Amino acid sequence: MSPRLILSLLALTVACPLAEAGETLSLQPAQLKALGIATGTVGDGGDLRSGTLPARVVVPNTQMRLVAAPVGGMIDLLAVAPGSTVKRGQVVARLASPQALELQRDALQASSQSALLQQNLKRDEQLFAEGLIAESRLQATRAAAAQAGAQASERRQGLALAGIVPGKLGGPLALVAPVDGVVLEQSVQLGQRVEAAAPIYRIAQLSPLWLEIQAPLAVAAGLREGMAVKLADSEVSGKLIAVGRAVDAASQTVLLRAAVDKGAASLTPGQVVAVALPTGAGTGQQLPASALARHEGKTFVFVQTASGEQASQFEARPVRILGQGGDGVLVDGVKPGERIAVKGVSGLKAMYTGVGIE
Template identity: 30%
Template sequence: MPAALLISPSSLLNGGTLLAAALLLAGCGNHDTPPASAPPRPVLVATVLEAPLGGLTFAGEVRARERAELAFAVAGVVREVLVEPGATVRRGQLLARVDAAPLQAQLAGTEAEGRRLQAQLAEALRREQRLQTAHETGAASDAEWTAVQAEVQAARAAVAATEAQRAGAAWSREQVALRAPFDGRVASRQLEVGQVVGAGTPVLSLEGRGRELWLAVPGDLPLTTGQALTLRSPAGNAEGRVLQVGARLEAGGSRRVLLSAPDDWPTGAAVSVQLWPRAPATGALLVPLRAVQLDAARPGDGQVMRLPAGSQVPERVKVTLGALQGEQVEVRTGLKAGDQVVLAGAPALVAGEAVTPVSRLR
């Protein structure tokens, strides 16, 4: 039997409310006594198997959890590139620079325009002051006084607009330098000296702290966010955790899963890992989940219909459940390896009813 992935029984039984409810409702149709002269009912049975001791193996890609695609905020010609892929960098370190001359000229132009408009504003304020005295003594008309006030307001608005332009030009001038946002390693570089780059176009990728592992797993593999795992790789065993489970199925019915990984795993590497959510309990057995009628009052307990050797009359047996392994569940107590359990049709059986077992599964 292929190795399967194990999951905590509490996450199965507490999180599987709909499954438990469906199984319990299906069992509500039981009768207390078998119908008179009823022929043996055909039922599908399965064999109780020993739990495997292995995990599931997948190929994954290691990535940095802290990573960034860096881009210049302004367009320009690259004048300097100071790092190569693989280089270690510190937060704030200069990585590359575009030509600052056009932006410096723009900044100088807005500053000069600002000085000119400041001079016009000062002259308008002096005229306003002179005309105010004349207006108070009746030497200037109301129209003249209103006109000079409007001139001052227009001059102030022009100065404010130019100051905003100057601030924007100064900010653009500062963006010619591309710096590292955190300590890390240069993963890739897409720029050369003399190259024209656009604003917002990624030119460097940086990787920082933390590692994560992307895997493609079968879509029906029961994984939950936060679940603890053991990762087995050629470098040894390591503890991990499920960070994210893809919401949609991809080609072939697979699903993307994101796991935490050790910080010393190299990024960009393709690794083959074996997932062990936990080791199975000693002596644990496996039965198909369909064969179990869950106990809603006692999560972790249930019942199965066991077919004794040489008998056609199943008996109801209480079992203690463990972890889920794919479509099967561990049974800790109540059964032994090789027992036959009713796989389909158990909720409709009544005590003492004879059955005809079919399709014994190994």
């Protein structure tokens, strides 16, 4: 639409600079169409849901496990892929590792040395009891046996941390799932060389799940742990388990956390959803950001007060922003059932503020 057409349309309506709240604009059907003005009903679903907040589905920390390379090596087998369901103890990958062979060899040598010195200790204890050797020799043998036993124990613990079976030398190292769950992420490719502690799979149990909700401070003040929450337009429900005590400096919101038991199977980690607030948890209506207009430090929306074949009327009404998430804004100042302009707001603002009118 050309600037000349916009100015000609604006000239059809008497507009004055922004003054008192409640001033009304009257537009003919041709003007509504030309300016691309569309309206929506507050609290009538979609982006105009009443009392909802954006939330993100996450997996509780205690339900996530990481399968990592215990030693450096090459990925010899990847037995599962993201989305696969696994059982605890199931082999999910194999690692060909010279370092694992070195650990096994050192453990075997330490175990053999410890066994030999234990035999020497028993012999010297017998000889000392018979008075055939000095006590100093027995003490030296006892110290050597203790040192060899400690070294063998250290090597066995190193094998256990690496997931290597003691006493078995050779072959790729099998990596197993630590819990029953679903593979969320695969971080390596077949044949890739990895260092010790490099992540291979991320596995999680997907029930229950958490919802992380960004709530305006004014709304969060009315919430308490244990309150029921529900996904908008869904039967998925849960309860609040944490109300944050810190306010995000950028968005001025508080982090809420809810645990979802009922319907958790229908959710996916990372999914963004809309959460309905508990009754009495605060005021506010969810509007699309495109419905807001700003001028001289004020924020307002255009409420449709009348609609007819001849003309439609809009009232510029100031609102207070309670919070914002994504493309949605939670505001105070409009009521469920009222119709507001959600598109073409810039044209209404131009008419209201007198832009282009002489």
